[in-house]
Amino acid sequence: MANDKFFKPSTVYWAETHEVTNQPSVLENYNCYEQDIALQQSVQIHGASWAVKDLQRFGAITGSAEVIELGFQANENKPVLHTHDRHGKRIDEVRFHPAYHQLMKIAIEEGIHSSHWRDAKKGAHVARAAKYYLHSQVEIGHCCPITMTSAAIPALKNQPNLFKAWADKIMSAHYDPRNIGDSKKQGLTLGMAMTEKQGGSDVRTNSTRAFAVGNSGAGQAYELVGHKYFVSAPMSDAFLVLAQAEQGISCFLVPRWRPDGSKNPIQIQKLKNKMGNISNASSETELRGALGWMIGDEGRGIAVILDMVSMTRFDCMIGSAAGMRQAVAQITHHCANREAFGKKLNEQPLMQNVLADLIIENEAALALSMRVARALDESSNNEQEKLFVRITTAIGKYWICKRAPEHAYEAMECIGGSGVMEDTIMPRLFRESPINSIWEGSGNVQCLDMLRAIHKTPKSLTAFINELKGASGVNKHFDRAVSELESYFIDQQSIEYRARLIVEKMALAIQASCLIQYGDALIAEAFCNARLAAENTGWVYGTLPTSIDCQAIIKRATPQIR
Ligand SMILES: Cc1cc2nc3c(=O)[nH]c(=O)nc-3n(C[C@H](O)[C@H](O)[C@H](O)COP(=O)(O)OP(=O)(O)OC[C@H]3O[C@@H](n4cnc5c(N)ncnc54)[C@H](O)[C@@H]3O)c2cc1C
Numbered sequence: 001m002a003n004d005k006f007f008k009p010s011t012v013y014w015a016e017t018h019e020v021t022n023q024p025s026v027l028e029n030y031n032c033y034e035q036d037i038a039l040q041q042s043v044q045i046h047g048a049s050w051a052v053k054d055l056q057r058f059g060a061i062t063g064s065a066e067v068i069e070l071g072f073q074a075n076e077n078k079p080v081l082h083t084h085d086r087h088g089k090r091i092d093e094v095r096f097h098p099a100y101h102q103l104m105k106i107a108i109e110e111g112i113h114s115s116h117w118r119d120a121k122k123g124a125h126v127a128r129a130a131k132y133y134l135h136s137q138v139e140i141g142h143c144c145p146i147t148m149t150s151a152a153i154p155a156l157k158n159q160p161n162l163f164k165a166w167a168d169k170i171m172s173a174h175y176d177p178r179n180i181g182d183s184k185k186q187g188l189t190l191g192m193a194m195t196e197k198q199g200g201s202d203v204r205t206n207s208t209r210a211f212a213v214g215n216s217g218a219g220q221a222y223e224l225v226g227h228k229y230f231v232s233a234p235m236s237d238a239f240l241v242l243a244q245a246e247q248g249i250s251c252f253l254v255p256r257w258r259p260d261g262s263k264n265p266i267q268i269q270k271l272k273n274k275m276g277n278i279s280n281a282s283s284e285t286e287l288r289g290a291l292g293w294m295i296g297d298e299g300r301g302i303a304v305i306l307d308m309v310s311m312t313r314f315d316c317m318i319g320s321a322a323g324m325r326q327a328v329a330q331i332t333h334h335c336a337n338r339e340a341f342g343k344k345l346n347e348q349p350l351m352q353n354v355l356a357d358l359i360i361e362n363e364a365a366l367a368l369s370m371r372v373a374r375a376l377d378e379s380s381n382n383e384q385e386k387l388f389v390r391i392t393t394a395i396g397k398y399w400i401c402k403r404a405p406e407h408a409y410e411a412m413e414c415i416g417g418s419g420v421m422e423d424t425i426m427p428r429l430f431r432e433s434p435i436n437s438i439w440e441g442s443g444n445v446q447c448l449d450m451l452r453a454i455h456k457t458p459k460s461l462t463a464f465i466n467e468l469k470g471a472s473g474v475n476k477h478f479d480r481a482v483s484e485l486e487s488y489f490i491d492q493q494s495i496e497y498r499a500r501l502i503v504e505k506m507a508l509a510i511q512a513s514c515l516i517q518y519g520d521a522l523i524a525e526a527f528c529n530a531r532l533a534a535e536n537t538g539w540v541y542g543t544l545p546t547s548i549d550c551q552a553i554i555k556r557a558t559p560q561i562r
Contacts, residue, residue, distance in 0.1 A: 022338060022339055023337075023338070024333060024334050024336075024337035024338055025337065025561065026065075027329060027330055027333045027559065027561070028063065028064070028065040028068050029063065029064060029065050030063040030559050030561050031056065031059040031060045031063050032059040032060075032062045032063040032134050032137060032329075033055045033056055033058065033059025033060075033062075033130075033134060034056060034059055035059075035063070035329070035559040035560060036059075036325065036329075037520075037556050037557070038362075038363045038366055038367075038519070038520070038523070038556070038557070039130060039133060039134075039325070039366065040052075041519070041520060042126075042130075042366060042367060042370040042518065042519070043055065043126060043127065043130050043370075045518045046123065046126040046370050046371070046373065046374040046377075046518065047122050047123035047126060047374060047377065048123030048124075048126035048127040048130065049123075050123060050127075051123065051126075051127035051130065054127070055127070055130055055131065055134070058110060058131055058134055058135075059134055061106070062134045062135055062137060062138050067103075067106070067138055068138060068425075069099075070099040070102050070103050070138070070139065071099075071103070071138045071139030071279075071425070071428075072099075072425075073097055073098075073099035074096075074097055074099040074100040074103060074139055074141065074142065074279035075139070075141065075278045075279045075428060076097075077096075077097035077099070077100075078278055078279075079094045079095065079096045079097075079100070079271065079279070079280070079281040080094065080095050080271075081093075081094050081268055081270065081271045081281070081283070082094070082095060083267075083268060090263065090267060091179065091263075092234070092256075092263070092266065092267055092268045093179050093235070094234055094235050094268070094271065094281045094283070096177075096235075096279070096281070097279075099279075100141075100142055100279050100280075101175070101177055103138070103139055103142045103279075104142050104145070104146070104175050104177070104189075105175040106135070107135055107142065107143070107146045108146070108173060108174070108175040108187060108189075109173050109175065110131060110135070111128070111131075111173055112128060112131050112132050112135055112143075112146050112150070113146045113147075113149040113150045113170075113171075113189070114149070114150060114153070114170065114171035114172075114173075115127070115128050115131075116128040116150070116376075117150070117153045117154075117171055118171050120377075120380070122377060123374075123377060124377060125373040125374070125376040125377045126370060126373045126374055126377060128373075129318050129369060129370060129373040130370075132146075132147075132315065132318050132319070132322070133318050133321065133322045133325065133366070133369075134322075136318070136319050136322040136323070137322045137323070137325060137326040137329075139279060140277070140319055140322070140323065140432050141276075141277045141278060141279030141280035141432075142279055142280055143315070143319060144232050144233055144277065144280045145189050145190075145191060145232070145233035145236060145280065146189075147311075147312050147315040147319075148189075148190055148191050148192055148232070148233060148236070148308075148312060149170060149188075149189045149190045149236075150311060150315070151308040151309070151310075151311035151312045151315070152170065152190040152192070152240055152308055153167065153170065153171070154307045154308065154311060155240055155251070155295065155304055155305060155307040155308035156170075156240075156253070156295065157307075158251075158295050158296035158304045158307065159218060159219055159253070159293070159294070159295040159296055161219050162219065162253055162293055162295060166182075166188070166238070166253070169182065169185065169186065169187055169188045170187075170188050170189075170190060172186055172187040172188075173187070174186040174187030175187055175189075176188075177235065179235065179256075180257065181255075181256075181257035181258075181259075181261055182237045182238065182255055182256075182257065183259065185237065188237040188238065189233065189235075189236045189237055190236050190237065190238050190239065190240065191231060191232060191233045191234065191236035191238075191239045191240075192231075192232075192239055192240045192241070192305070192308060192312075193228040193230075193231045193239045193240070193241045193242070193254075193285065194206070194228075194241075194242045194305060195228065195229050195230040196208065196226070196227060196228060196229050197227065197229045200229070200230070201441070201442060201444075201445050203242055203249065203302060203305075204249065204302070206226075206242050206243065206244060206249055207226055207227075207244070208224055208225065208226025208227065208228070208241070208242070208243040208244065208287060209224070209225050209226055209243060209244050209245075210222040210223070210224050210243040210244060210245045210250060210252060210292070210294075211223050211224075211225070212245070212246075213291075216245065216246065216294075216298065217294065217297070217298055218294055218295075218296055218297050218298065219293060219294060220293065220294055221291060221292070221293055222243075222245065222252060222291075222292055222293070222294060223289040223290065223291055223292075224241060224243045224252060224254060224287040224289070224290045224291075224292055225287060225288065225289055225290075226243060226286075226287050227284070227285070227286050227287070228241070228284070228285045228286075228287065229284055230272070230282055230283075230284070230439075231268075231282065231283045231284070231285045232277075232280060232281070232282040232283075233280060233281065233282075234266075234268050234281055234282075234283040234285065235256075235281070236256070237255065237256055238253055238254060238255040238256065239253075239254045239256075239266075240252070240253060240254075240295070240304075240305055240308055241253075241254045241287070241290075241292060242301050242302070242305060243287075243292075243301075245294070245298050245299070246298070247298040247299035248298070248299035248301070249299065249301040249302055250294050250295075250296075250297075250298050250299060250300065250301040250304075251294070251295045251296060251300075251301035251302075251304040251305050252292030252293060252294055252295060252301075253292055253293050253295055254266065254287070254290050254291065254292035255291070255292075258291050264290050264291055265287070265288040265289050265290050266285055266286075266287055266290045267285065267286045267287075267288060268283045268284070268285050269283070269284045269285060269286060270283065270284050271283050272284070275431055276428075276431035276432045276433075276434070276435045277432065277435050278431075309440060309441065310389075310390075310393055312440045313393050313394070313397040313440050313441060313446075314369075314372060314373075314376070314393050314396075314397070316397050316400075316401055316436040316437075316439075316440055317365070317368070317369045317372065317393070317396045317397055317400045317401070318369045318373075319436050320365065320400045320401045320403075320404040320433070320436045320437075321362065321365035321366045321368075321369050321400055323404055323407075323408060323429050323432060323433055324358070324361060324362035324365055324366075324403075324404060324407050324408075325362050325366065326425065326429060327358065327362075327407060327408055327411035327426070327429050328358055328359050328362045328411070328557050329557075329559050330411065330415065330424070330425065330426065331355060331358065331411045331414040331415060332346070332355060332359070332554060332557050332558035332559065333558065333559055333561065334414065334415050335351060335355060335414060335554075336558050345414075346554055346558075349550075350542065351414070352550040352551060352554060353542045353543070353544050353550060354410065354414060354541055354542035355414065355550070355553075355554050355557075356526070356544060356548060356550035356553040356554055357530065357541040357542050357543070357544050358407060358410060358411060358414075358541055359523075359553050359554065359556070359557040360523060360526050360527050360530060360531075360544075360553065361403055361407055361541070362407070362557075363515065363519065363520070363523045363527075363557075364511040364512075364514075364515060364523075364527055364531075365400045365403065365511075367511060367514035367515050367518060367519045368392075368396050368399075368400065368507075368510060368511050368514050369396065369400065370514075370518075371392075371510075371514045371518060372388075372389060372392055372393060372396060375388045375389045375392070376389055384463045384466065385463075387457060387459050387460040387462075387463035387464075388460070388463045388464060388467055390453050390457060390460045391450060391453045391454070391457075391460040391461065391463070391464050392464060392467075392510060394446045394447075394449040394450040394453060394503075395446075395450055395503050395506050395507050395510060396507065396510075397436075397440070397441065397446050398437075398443055398446035398447060398450075398500075398503050398507065399503065399504065399507030399508075399511075400507075401436040401437035401443075402437055402443060404433040404434075404436065404437070405430070405433040405434050405437075406540070406541065407433070407541070408426075408429045408430040408432075408433040409430055409433075410540070410541045410542070411426065411429070412426045412427070412429075412430060443500070444499075444500070446503070447499035447500050447502075447503045448496070448499060450499070450502075450503050450506070451495060451496065451499055454489075461489075464506070464510070465482075465485070467510065467513060468482050468485075468509055468510065468513045469482075470513065470517055471512065471513035471516035471517045474516050474524070475512070475516065475524070475525060475528040475529075475532075477528045477529060477532040477533045477534075478509070478512045478513070478516065478528045478532055480532075480534070481505070481508065481509050481512070481532045482509055484505075485505060485506065485509060488501070488502045488505060489502070508531050508532060509532075511527065511531075512524065512527055512528050512531070512532055515527050515528075516528075520556070522549065522552055522553065522556070523553065523556075526544070526548045526549070526553060529544075529545055529547055529548060530544050530545060530548065533545065
């Protein structure tokens with residue numbers, strides 16, 4: 001009989017080799033906001049409770065299978081550069097997959113590029129940061145032009161006539177990707193071009209020259225000649241560009257099309273072959289007499305563009321924190337639904353240690369980002385908050401972005417072999433994870449910026465310490481860490497050499513402070529015990545002390561999917 005079966009198989013035997021068991025469902029069609037307790041709490045406590053309904057609506061969008069799929073498509077189809085048309089005329093056009101445009105459209109219609117400037121009420125930065133946090137979990141590449149468009153607004157304010165002429169269209173909720181002049185569009189996006197081959201961090205070495213067309217000075221027209229080694233989102237309608245004028249480095253608003261309807265000679269040489277940020281294009285570009293208008297005073301270009309860069313640095317904090325949250329959502333969902341050795345993965349003590357550690361890191365990153373968002377909201381009429389933003393953005397950009405790659409890698413490992421596969425979001429999260437640390441001022445540059453802030457504005461350190469003091473008396477490890485901070489500043493001679501260690505200590509202290517003052521008590525205590533206790537020696541995630549209630553932490557972070 002057995003032999004008969006072997007030689008005369010029924011179709012059932014051939015069709016089904018095995019039943020698929022012990023595999024979690026795909027994490028989709030859930031509400032990313034409603035399933036994120038930490039985000040909800042920080043929105044409430046930092047003054048944006050008026051935005052809750054809108055965030056609930058948006059959380060359903062960013063968790064929908066349809067929008068998640070856009071993120072995959074936009075990354076599977078790289079942008080393509082077309083330098084010339086079929087008749088040999090330059091067009092300098094980058095074509096993107098429709099999914100990229102759809103993501104851009106969503107972001108702009110949701111106001112992620114401008115709601116905080118358009119309606120600058122209490123909590124506006126917090127509400128917008130929450131939306132950015134949700135949206136960049138779907139796909140972070142296209143968030144580069146969204147961030148740059150948002151960040152260009154404060155820099156443009158340095159030149160009131162340009163601001164008046166451009167701001168409405170930049171802040172409008174209309175996305176128009178067509179390769180046509182800005183006067184024919186209702187909505188515009190902006191990019192920036194600082195970096196050149198000979199220097200990215202040190203933009204004082206910029207060799208691009210700006211020649212006055214008529215009169216020179218603020219608001220006047222110039223023509224720019226030179227190269228830019230990194231220009232992301234090259235289809236932006238205009239760019240903030242640094243170039244040498246007679247009186248030194250100055251900042252210019254350079255449109256892609258001239259007002260007379262002709263193409264401004266901004267020629268894209270090639271697209272960068274990037275390991276991450278794939279959906280978005282970054283280019284090498286030549287400026288061959290490109291028309292631009294000077295923003296702010298001649299020779300003050302670095303100061304002007306810093307108004308933009310400080311905002312993109314803040315978005316790097318949120319973006320990296322968001323990558324961590326997406327990883328946490330994926331792994332907590334996976335480990336709740338996958339068994340090994342007779343128990344769910346999230347019931348295995350060692351996996352609980354890893355999961356809880358990754359969750360704590362994410363919550364600390366979010367807590368710090370949202371505290372800075374609140375300070376941005378309050379800094380227009382509160383000097384302390386302004387000083388706090390100045391120093392804490394450098395610290396937060398350094399630390400949150402630095403913690404992201406190891407977080408992403410460890411999260412992949414929680415999922416096991418499937419975590420390496422491109423049909424999950426995990427490899428993409430991993431490839432994106434180093435980028436925020438490198439662009440917009442790399443790690444060392446952030447540390448030096450913290451020292452510069454203290455040197456030029458000593459009150460910024462006072463504002464920072466005052467913020468820490470608000471959290472004292474709750475956790476002994478935190479109190480000791482704060483009391484030790486001062487000692488790191490005593491030896492001024494070696495301070496630059498030690499800057500990374502100092503920023504790390506400051507970052508841990510401010511994250512703990514944010515969690516103690518504005519976060520969940522469970523997470524705050526776990527963070528202090530894990531990151532600030534003198535006896536803590538773990539070098540990788542998953543080395544939490546035994547005092548921590550990992551199960552409660554995991555439960556809090558796990559999306560509840562019906
Ligand atoms: C994907 C991507 C997109 C980008 N898009 C844009 C864009 O749209 N526009 C734009 O203008 N730029 C863009 N950049 C460029 C980016 O901002 C620069 O790469 C970055 O600022 C570093 O400059 P660099 O590459 O010239 O490195 P360098 O300046 O040579 O720095 C190399 C290393 O040296 C360190 N370093 C520098 N100075 C010091 C110092 N004094 N002490 C100690 N260490 C130091 C840096 O921290 C860094 O780690 C992009 C970069 C990437 C990766």
